[in-house]
Amino acid sequence: MDFLKKLLKGDKLTIARTITAVENSNNSEILKEIFPYTGKAYHIGVTGPPGAGKSTLVNIVIQKLLEENKKIGIIAVDPTSPFSGGAFLGDRIRMTDLALRENVFIRSMATRGSLGGLSQKTKDVALVLDASGMDYILIETIGVGQVELDIAQVCDTTIVVLVPESGDSIQAMKAGLLEVADILVVNKGDREGCDSLILELKFAFELREQKLGWHFPVLKTIATESKGIEELISNIKSHKKYLKSSGKFEEDRKRKLALRIDELIEEKIKSHLKEFSSWRNGDQLEQLIAKVYQRKLTPYHIADEITKKIIVGKK
C-alpha cells in the first residue's frame, strides 16, 4: 500500500493521517499492517504530578537528542474530560517550535472517552511513530494514579519527575509513581526541601534496587536553567544499556506484548457487549430497571443472567 511506504519513510503528513485514522477507528486493520515494521524505537516515558515541569524537561531532553541527529516522536497525554471532547492547551504551546524541526513529530492526544481509553490509543499511536522510523519515542503524561501505569507498559525507560514542594496528596500519588520509575528526577532542584526529598526517595528505592539489579538513580535538575540534563541523558543511556545487556529488554517487551494481547481481548469483549443489545432495548429494560429501583430485583442477578448469554459455556 502506498500509505505504508510513505509511513515507513517517515513522511510527516502520512504519519499525521495514519495517527488520525488509528485514533478514530476501533478497527485494527491499519495496526495489523503496521505492526510488522515496529519494535525498533526506544520508548521513554516521562510522568509526574501536575506542575512538576515535565514539559520543560522533555523539551530540553529532545534538544539534546536532536544534537545527536536522532529522530524523535513525542506523544503528550493530558487529563481529559470524557464529556467535553476537547483538550486544554498549556505547556504544549511552548513545544510547538519543536514541531517544525525535520526530525521531530509531536502529537498531542485528543480527548476521546475515558483516560483508560486514552491510554490504549496512546499505545496505538506509539506503534505508528515506531513504524515511521523514530529512534526515540517520548511519552509525556500526567501522573495521577492510573494513566502513568498504562503508559509505563509501553515504555522501556520511565522517568518520574517530582518537585521538592510535593505535598500530602502528591505523596499518595508518588506511591504509584515510584513503582513505575526507572529514573527519578527531582526538578526545581534549587527549591527548599530538595535534598531531603532526594534522600527520602533514595531510601525508598533501596529495597527495589536489590531486587531488580538496576541502581535506580535519583537525579536533581533545574529544567528552566538546563541544569542536570546531561546527567539525565547519560542515565537514560545507561538504563538502555543495562536492559539490553541483561536480557531484560527482550524479557520486558515480551511480557508487555502478552499484557497488550489481554487488553485487546478485553476491548473486543467490551465492544461486543455494547452491540449485545437484547437487554438494553425496548420495554424489557425499563421494566427490569423499575424492578431494581423498587428493590424487587438486584443488579447482580440481572448481570448473572446476561453474562450467561454472552460467554461460551458460562454457568
Add this chain to the structure above:
Amino acid sequence: MDFLKKLLKGDKLTIARTITAVENSNNSEILKEIFPYTGKAYHIGVTGPPGAGKSTLVNIVIQKLLEENKKIGIIAVDPTSPFSGGAFLGDRIRMTDLALRENVFIRSMATRGSLGGLSQKTKDVALVLDASGMDYILIETIGVGQVELDIAQVCDTTIVVLVPESGDSIQAMKAGLLEVADILVVNKGDREGCDSLILELKFAFELREQKLGWHFPVLKTIATESKGIEELISNIKSHKKYLKSSGKFEEDRKRKLALRIDELIEEKIKSHLKEFSSWRNGDQLEQLIAKVYQRKLTPYHIADEITKKIIVGKK
C-alpha cells in the same frame, strides 16, 4: 441471617465487618442480600483537586448534619498504588475524632487494584452504609480525571471544590470536574482571585443551567473558619428538593442502576477472561509471544482468535 439484622440496625462492628467482606470478595452474594434494603440514604459526593480543602469542608458539613440528628456514613477515597497495597494517611487523621460519634461511620478505602477497581468497590461499600440506616452518605474523592466521574455515578448531589489559585493543570482537570458538579464551591475564599474565579465558573455554568433546569450555585467558603457552610448546606437541601419535585431523583437513580448493571457484566466477563487460561498456560503462550516479538504475528490476530473462542456466536 444474623449479620443482616445487626447491619440493618446500624451496629458499627457489623458495618465494618460487612464492608471488609465486600472489599475482599469478588463474590456478590452479600450484596444480593443487602440490596433489597438499600435506596434510602441520600448520597453526597465531594470532589476536587488535591489541596482544595475537601476534608476540612466535609468535616464541617458533617458537624452541621449531626446537629440535625442525622446518621452519616463517610467514605474517603484516595489515589492509590496498584502495587503498594497500602494507602497514605493525611487529611484523614483529622477526621478520626468524628469516628467516635455515635451517628457517624467513617471508612477510608484501602488500596486494592487500580483506581477503576477502587471506584467499583466504593459503590459496594456505599450500599452497605445505605442498608445500615444512614441518612446521608458523604463520599470524598480526589478529582483527577476519572474517579470523580465514577463516584458521581452513585451520588445524588455532587459538590466540586476548587481554590482560587488553581493553575493550568488544574484547569484541565476542571473540565471533567465541572461536568459532574451540581454545586460548585470555591474554598479558601479569602485568597486572591476568588471573585474572578467565581465569575468565570458562573459563566461556564450558564449554558448547562438552561439545559437542565437547575440553577447551579457557585459558592464561596472559607472552610477553616466555617464561613459559607450554612449556605452550602441550604444549597444541598435545595438540590435534593429540586431532584425530588422534578422527578429527576427517580430518573437519575434508574439511569445509574442501568449503568451499574453494565459495569457488573463487564466485571464478570473480565474475571471470566482471567480464568480462561488456555492461551496463557504452557509452551503455547511462549511460542506465540516469541513470534509477536519477532513481528511474525500481530497481537491483533491473536486477540481475534481468542475472542472467537470466548464469546457466544462471535465470528
